[in-house]
Amino acid sequence: MAIHSAANKRKSSAPDKRDRILKAAIKVFARNGFYATRVSEIAKTAGVADGTIYLYFKNKDDVLTSIFEDGIQRLLAILREVAASDDPVEQRITRIIALQLGLLEDQRDLAEVITVNLRQSSRLLKQYAAPLFMEYIEVLAGVVDEGQKQGVFRRDLNARVVARALFGALDGILLTWALGEADPQALRKAAGHCASLFLEGLRER
Amino acid sequence: MAIHSAANKRKSSAPDKRDRILKAAIKVFARNGFYATRVSEIAKTAGVADGTIYLYFKNKDDVLTSIFEDGIQRLLAILREVAASDDPVEQRITRIIALQLGLLEDQRDLAEVITVNLRQSSRLLKQYAAPLFMEYIEVLAGVVDEGQKQGVFRRDLNARVVARALFGALDGILLTWALGEADPQALRKAAGHCASLFLEGLRER
Amino acid sequence: MAIHSAANKRKSSAPDKRDRILKAAIKVFARNGFYATRVSEIAKTAGVADGTIYLYFKNKDDVLTSIFEDGIQRLLAILREVAASDDPVEQRITRIIALQLGLLEDQRDLAEVITVNLRQSSRLLKQYAAPLFMEYIEVLAGVVDEGQKQGVFRRDLNARVVARALFGALDGILLTWALGEADPQALRKAAGHCASLFLEGLRER
Amino acid sequence: MAIHSAANKRKSSAPDKRDRILKAAIKVFARNGFYATRVSEIAKTAGVADGTIYLYFKNKDDVLTSIFEDGIQRLLAILREVAASDDPVEQRITRIIALQLGLLEDQRDLAEVITVNLRQSSRLLKQYAAPLFMEYIEVLAGVVDEGQKQGVFRRDLNARVVARALFGALDGILLTWALGEADPQALRKAAGHCASLFLEGLRER
DNA sequence: CATGAATGAGTATTCATTCAT
DNA sequence: TATGAATGAATACTCATTCAT
Numbered sequence: 001m002a003i004h005s006a007a008n009k010r011k012s013s014a015p016d017k018r019d020r021i022l023k024a025a026i027k028v029f030a031r032n033g034f035y036a037t038r039v040s041e042i043a044k045t046a047g048v049a050d051g052t053i054y055l056y057f058k059n060k061d062d063v064l065t066s067i068f069e070d071g072i073q074r075l076l077a078i079l080r081e082v083a084a085s086d087d088p089v090e091q092r093i094t095r096i097i098a099l100q101l102g103l104l105e106d107q108r109d110l111a112e113v114i115t116v117n118l119r120q121s122s123r124l125l126k127q128y129a130a131p132l133f134m135e136y137i138e139v140l141a142g143v144v145d146e147g148q149k150q151g152v153f154r155r156d157l158n159a160r161v162v163a164r165a166l167f168g169a170l171d172g173i174l175l176t177w178a179l180g181e182a183d184p185q186a187l188r189k190a191a192g193h194c195a196s197l198f199l200e201g202l203r204e205r
Numbered sequence: 206m207a208i209h210s211a212a213n214k215r216k217s218s219a220p221d222k223r224d225r226i227l228k229a230a231i232k233v234f235a236r237n238g239f240y241a242t243r244v245s246e247i248a249k250t251a252g253v254a255d256g257t258i259y260l261y262f263k264n265k266d267d268v269l270t271s272i273f274e275d276g277i278q279r280l281l282a283i284l285r286e287v288a289a290s291d292d293p294v295e296q297r298i299t300r301i302i303a304l305q306l307g308l309l310e311d312q313r314d315l316a317e318v319i320t321v322n323l324r325q326s327s328r329l330l331k332q333y334a335a336p337l338f339m340e341y342i343e344v345l346a347g348v349v350d351e352g353q354k355q356g357v358f359r360r361d362l363n364a365r366v367v368a369r370a371l372f373g374a375l376d377g378i379l380l381t382w383a384l385g386e387a388d389p390q391a392l393r394k395a396a397g398h399c400a401s402l403f404l405e406g407l408r409e410r
Numbered sequence: 411m412a413i414h415s416a417a418n419k420r421k422s423s424a425p426d427k428r429d430r431i432l433k434a435a436i437k438v439f440a441r442n443g444f445y446a447t448r449v450s451e452i453a454k455t456a457g458v459a460d461g462t463i464y465l466y467f468k469n470k471d472d473v474l475t476s477i478f479e480d481g482i483q484r485l486l487a488i489l490r491e492v493a494a495s496d497d498p499v500e501q502r503i504t505r506i507i508a509l510q511l512g513l514l515e516d517q518r519d520l521a522e523v524i525t526v527n528l529r530q531s532s533r534l535l536k537q538y539a540a541p542l543f544m545e546y547i548e549v550l551a552g553v554v555d556e557g558q559k560q561g562v563f564r565r566d567l568n569a570r571v572v573a574r575a576l577f578g579a580l581d582g583i584l585l586t587w588a589l590g591e592a593d594p595q596a597l598r599k600a601a602g603h604c605a606s607l608f609l610e611g612l613r614e615r
Numbered sequence: 616m617a618i619h620s621a622a623n624k625r626k627s628s629a630p631d632k633r634d635r636i637l638k639a640a641i642k643v644f645a646r647n648g649f650y651a652t653r654v655s656e657i658a659k660t661a662g663v664a665d666g667t668i669y670l671y672f673k674n675k676d677d678v679l680t681s682i683f684e685d686g687i688q689r690l691l692a693i694l695r696e697v698a699a700s701d702d703p704v705e706q707r708i709t710r711i712i713a714l715q716l717g718l719l720e721d722q723r724d725l726a727e728v729i730t731v732n733l734r735q736s737s738r739l740l741k742q743y744a745a746p747l748f749m750e751y752i753e754v755l756a757g758v759v760d761e762g763q764k765q766g767v768f769r770r771d772l773n774a775r776v777v778a779r780a781l782f783g784a785l786d787g788i789l790l791t792w793a794l795g796e797a798d799p800q801a802l803r804k805a806a807g808h809c810a811s812l813f814l815e816g817l818r819e820r
Numbered sequence: 821c822a823t824g825a826a827t828g829a830g831t832a833t834t835c836a837t838t839c840a841t
Numbered sequence: 842t843a844t845g846a847a848t849g850a851a852t853a854c855t856c857a858t859t860c861a862t
Contacts, residue, residue, distance in 0.1 A: 032327060033325060036326070119320075119321045125321065165399050168374040172374070173373060175373070179331060180339075190366045193367070197406040198402070203405070
């Protein structure tokens with residue numbers, strides 16, 4: 001009961017309103033960037049009054065922060081789950097690639113947030129995102145490390161460097177994709193090539 | 206002598222001042238981000254009056270833009286040279302990687318500005334950086350393509366996708382480096398691992 | 411009643427505020443001219459915050475423009491009515507003169523803004539005032555033309571030139587009045603003389 | 616000698632430079648208005664450096680003031696000459712009309728200044744222009760008055776009101792002309808009609 | 821006298837945030 | 842809770858003016 005009512009505090013009376021605001025913010029942040037986004041735009045997109053936002057968030061920064069806290073933690077959770085699965089490491093890498101590229105259908109928005117908004121606010125980047133980013137790298141490196149220990153992956157490469165490179169490669173592909181064509185098929189194909197490239201590069205022979 | 210140095214004072218103070226402004230901007234942009242940086246801060250750091258900045262740059266955007274153009278054009282020029290050399294394609298890839306990471310290894314602030322700040326403004330990113338970025342990708346893809354034609358690299362990977370992945374990987378490595386340790390040694394070692402990873406991934410068997 | 415007046419407070423305070431801003435603007439524009447007037451001054455005089463002005467007007471130009479449109483549209487409406495009346499043309503001319511001078515006789519500030527401030531910005535003059543001015547001239551010329559067709563006015567004068575001259579004459583009288591004495595009596599007397607001067611000048615003999 | 620050298624101070628070493636600046640200022644003020652005109656524009660038009668203007672004038676206001684003092688005094692002198700001539704009053708009126716409309720070939724710039732710039736700066740208007748304007752009216756009224764005394768003009772009209780009306784009429788015609796067609800022939804024809812209108816309106820019968 | 825690079829005071833406008841309803 | 846009108850702090854940029862050469 002106590003737990004339930006605590007959960008309720010956030011979720012019951014205005015649960016969708018807070019969510020609606022966050023969803024709206026993700027959309028407009030992704031489209032225009034954090035600084036170019038007006039609070040009134042978020043409000044309009046969410047279908048609430050400007051002032052309402054301040055009933056659920058301390059200020060504009062807090063909205064972005066909440067996206068990271070709410071969203072990326074969830075993404076990280078999924079990532080951790082994939083990383084810890086029983087699948088062969090190669091398959092895990094492939095699934096992580098799909099995850100980050102937003103190819104896991106219902107996680108598209110989250111993927112967009114992490115790749116697009118990660119670098120939007122220097123202060124937030126250093127304060128909130130950097131640690132989460134590092135954690136992301138760490139999980140990824142863990143998979144690589146495991147592959148190395150299993151003798152599936154080469155041992156002469158630093159797992160963390162590989163993780164950073166993979167993250168960057170995916171980010172770069174997503175960036176070009178967002179700036180240009182934006183054809184889902186192309187992205188899916190690019191994901192395949194990228195996976196093959198990294199897995200071949202990593203393979204122990 | 207006196208005349209010469211006197212003449213110089215005028216003629217040379219201009220580019221001098223432009224450089225001072227750019228250096229100051231790199232420093233404060235890296236510290237605070239593009240949006241949180243006040244023009245007056247750049248001016249104060251550069252030791253000039255606010256208005257002086259507008260004698261050398263059209264506006265604040267133009268200052269950020271110029272940092273890229275100055276820096277990336279230089280990178281692009283060397284890249285083109287390396288790409289067009291007679292070296293074996295593998296060696297060219299290795300040199301490009303070393304180049305991109307090495308050029309920035311003693312300029313951490315610049316690296317941060319280039320990897321982080323640019324993405325803070327969607328407009329700048331699309332207007333200025335995208336074309337340069339695409340050009341960079343094109344040159345890189347050319348080398349990959351050549352390797353594929355020579356039968357040295359696998360033919361089942363799209364050269365442009367590989368180029369984007371490589372660029373992104375380097376960018377990602379640079380980002381972590383700029384945000385964290387910033388030890389030149391680490392960067393050089395990472396360059397080696399990254400080269401090996403990609404070359405193995407690319408190798409035709 | 412209470413509810414009604416409460417409801418009113420919101421609905422009516424908006425135009426109320428807009429009017430307060432316009433009145434304040436007329437006062438400070440007349441005192442200092444358009445360019446020398448700070449937006450913050452208008453705000454202070456109107457008893458609103460600086461930003462509030464931008465809820466009712468696009469920008470400073472728009473404030474000046476609105477003064478004209480509000481004022482001149484009113485003048486134009488009455489002018490059209492008089493011009494279309496059944497009165498003898500001479501009497502219509504006399505009424506128009508009295509009207510134009512009379513409408514402003516208790517609004518010296520407005521007269522000064524209209525006669526002086528408008529010309530301070532070539533752009534505004536050409537963009538907003540010119541069309542209204544031309545329309546005014548056209549209506550006036552229509553009356554003159556009608557008089558000429560009736561054989562009451564000389565046919566050797568161009569009706570549009572006469573209209574411009576009459577408008578200018580009234581403007582000139584108003585300017586002197588606004589800059590100097592500002593005695594309503596004087597204005598009324600001047601109206602009579604002006605009417606007589608033009609009607610005699612126009613009379614067919 | 617003393618007188619000569621005093622005259623020299625203004626006229627000898629840089630006489631044309633000061634004049635060139637004034638001429639340039641008249642041109643750009645007439646085109647863009649006082650406030651929209653940049654000092655650097657005047658300098659460029661005059662073919663001198665920005666700083667040079669400050670060797671001849673205290674500041675930007677002083678340039679406008681000098682135009683009034685130098686130019687309008689000259690115009691007033693010509694006006695006084697015409698007004699005091701032996702010609703019949705009707706002819707004097709006709710010549711004055713031509714003068715104000717800038718139809719006396721080499722006085723065109725001066726005419727433009729008085730009609731276009733008169734209302735540009737509220738402060739200058741009240742400080743410098745208003746008295747000169749009143750003097751202008753006074754001279755004009757003097758001619759009318761003389762005509763009344765001679766029995767040529769009606770005595771029932773206030774000479775000053777007539778003068779203001781005439782000045783305004785000419786100003787209005789010039790304004791419409793400047794805003795629209797700007798065909799010299801049209802202006803000349805309008806001048807004729809205006810003269811006829813006022814002279815008939817004034818004629819004693 | 822002349823130059824024009826450098827200065828820095830001055831201001832319109834925006835937009836996150838508040839609060840009376 | 843919800844609203845959205847009102848607020849006013851904050852800042853990029855302009856341009857008249859200066860002064861070292």
